[in-house]
Amino acid sequence: MTSKTVGLLWDATQSAVKEQRKKLKSQSKKPEPETDLSPGDTHTNVNGHTATKTKASAFTLSSEQQQIIDLVVKDQRSVFFTGPAGTGKSVLMRAIISELKKKWARDPERLSVTASTGLAACNIGGQTLHSFAGIGLGKEDVPTLVKKIRRNAKAKNRWLRTKTLIIDEVSMVDGELFDKLSLIARTIRNNEFADMLNEMRLGRISDHSIQTFKELARPLTFDDGLDVTELFPTRQEVERSNESRLRSLSGETYHYDCVDSGDANIRDKLLANMMAPKSIDLKKGAQVMLIKNMDDTLVNGSLGKLEKKIKAFSRDPENMKDLREYPVIRFTTTDGTHRVILCTPEDWKVELPTGEVQASRKQLPLILAWALSIHKAQGQTLERVKVDLGKVFEKGQAYVALSRAVSKNGLQVLRFEKSKVMAHPRVVQFYNKLYSAESAIKTKKTPTISDFVHQGAASVSTTRRKGMTVVDLDEDDATTAAYSR
Numbered sequence: 001m002t003s004k005t006v007g008l009l010w011d012a013t014q015s016a017v018k019e020q021r022k023k024l025k026s027q028s029k030k031p032e033p034e035t036d037l038s039p040g041d042t043h044t045n046v047n048g049h050t051a052t053k054t055k056a057s058a059f060t061l062s063s064e065q066q067q068i069i070d071l072v073v074k075d076q077r078s079v080f081f082t083g084p085a086g087t088g089k090s091v092l093m094r095a096i097i098s099e100l101k102k103k104w105a106r107d108p109e110r111l112s113v114t115a116s117t118g119l120a121a122c123n124i125g126g127q128t129l130h131s132f133a134g135i136g137l138g139k140e141d142v143p144t145l146v147k148k149i150r151r152n153a154k155a156k157n158r159w160l161r162t163k164t165l166i167i168d169e170v171s172m173v174d175g176e177l178f179d180k181l182s183l184i185a186r187t188i189r190n191n192e193f194a195d196m197l198n199e200m201r202l203g204r205i206s207d208h209s210i211q212t213f214k215e216l217a218r219p220l221t222f223d224d225g226l227d228v229t230e231l232f233p234t235r236q237e238v239e240r241s242n243e244s245r246l247r248s249l250s251g252e253t254y255h256y257d258c259v260d261s262g263d264a265n266i267r268d269k270l271l272a273n274m275m276a277p278k279s280i281d282l283k284k285g286a287q288v289m290l291i292k293n294m295d296d297t298l299v300n301g302s303l304g305k306l307e308k309k310i311k312a313f314s315r316d317p318e319n320m321k322d323l324r325e326y327p328v329i330r331f332t333t334t335d336g337t338h339r340v341i342l343c344t345p346e347d348w349k350v351e352l353p354t355g356e357v358q359a360s361r362k363q364l365p366l367i368l369a370w371a372l373s374i375h376k377a378q379g380q381t382l383e384r385v386k387v388d389l390g391k392v393f394e395k396g397q398a399y400v401a402l403s404r405a406v407s408k409n410g411l412q413v414l415r416f417e418k419s420k421v422m423a424h425p426r427v428v429q430f431y432n433k434l435y436s437a438e439s440a441i442k443t444k445k446t447p448t449i450s451d452f453v454h455q456g457a458a459s460v461s462t463t464r465r466k467g468m469t470v471v472d473l474d475e476d477d478a479t480t481a482a483y484s485r
């Protein structure tokens with residue numbers, strides 16, 4: 001029995017097994033000469049002793065096999081699948097790899113195809129698990145292996161860039177090695193960039209981190225037509241940058257004003273820091289950012305470009321009141337694919353704890369995204385970010401700006417200087433006083449009667465340890481829409 005990682009146990013019917021065997025044979029042999037028989041004339045003996053040779057028919061995955069593909073490709077689940085010989089594991093594995101290659105066509109480094117042996121790796125067009133991991137024989141302990149990987153730029157990049165890891169013949173990977181790989185992944189993927197940011201947050205940045213940040217001055221290039229979003233300290237700089245980029249585009253300007261409601265005496269103040277702008281000007285080709293979560297792949301921070309402007313429409317003939325033209329945006333989603341949607345106004349509300357709405361704004365869920373203020377970027381996670389630290393002038397701004405990046409791979413840092421990484425002394429003092437819940441339990445002294453008798457209740461103390469707490473527009477819709485341009 002062999003097994004794959006990418007899992008459900010599934011039983012194939014006899015007919016399904018035979019269909020899968022025919023498919024495997026057709027892949028290993030040249031196509032047979034065409035005969036006068038049609039696909040419907042194919043006959044197979046019930047006992048499997050004889051068969052009439054015909055053209056190989058198109059192979060169809062069973063519903064169970066398709067479910068496994070959906071779990072991996074669409075639901076992004078970690079899956080283990082296995083089964084006896086001849087049940088189509090290899091066919092299913094090739095189908096999964098094919099679908100994932102389509103998914104990551106624009107960013108192929110996100111997919112790593114591996115196997116436990118060289119022969120198995122050749123069969124699926126991948127590499128050995130040891131080669132992917134950059135661990136050699138993998139006999140050393142985890143800290144030693146981590147150091148080895150960090151010295152190997154290509155191996156380290158594979159660990160950091162991979163979104164989906166396929167391991168064929170995983171049953172031949174021993175448990176000890178699997179545990180090592182799990183610890184290596186957690187160490188390299190989760191700690192390196194986070195540790196650098198944590199040093200910056202506390203104002204105690206190491207020489208290694210300084211050098212790493214300086215190396216991030218290299219330009220970022222992408223092939224999807226979207227630019228890096230640059231973060232600025234002030235709103236005026238952001239507006240100048242975005243307006244300049246918008247003016248450079250040819251074509252008509254589309255203007256959209258918001259609709260505000262609520263008590264006029266307090267409404268403007270409550271909506272002053274609203275992410276949705278009072279008004280926004282757009283042109284074809286404008287780079288925009290989504291400022292509201294739509295679903296799992298279109299989220300707050302997704303970047304896109306305006307493709308055209310069309311009239312809003314409804315599938316309900318009785319609901320055709322709003323025929324204003326709205327922008328069609330082509331977004332790059334979190335999984336690297338693209339989606340084209342018609343952006344119509346959304347609602348933002350300021351509510352009391354009781355649920356009473358004090359003020360609201362209705363506006364397109366978009367902002368221009370060639371530039372963004374550090375303040376507005378708080379709470380955002382950005383796939384591609386450019387920060388010029390020569391413009392930073394407040395303590396803590398560098399940390400806020402750089403920590404918006406999802407990873408180092410999508411971060412460009414210009415004019416990095418240690419003096420710019422300024423943590424406020426009071427912030428450092430605060431963090432130094434924090435201690436973990438675990439240490440609090442271990443170090444807290446339980447008062448006894450003798451404490452009160454001999455020292456008095458006031459003398460009872462708790463020792464605190466210093467340290468940190470680690471603590472779419474679909475095709476039919478587009479066709480039925482009325483185009484203005």
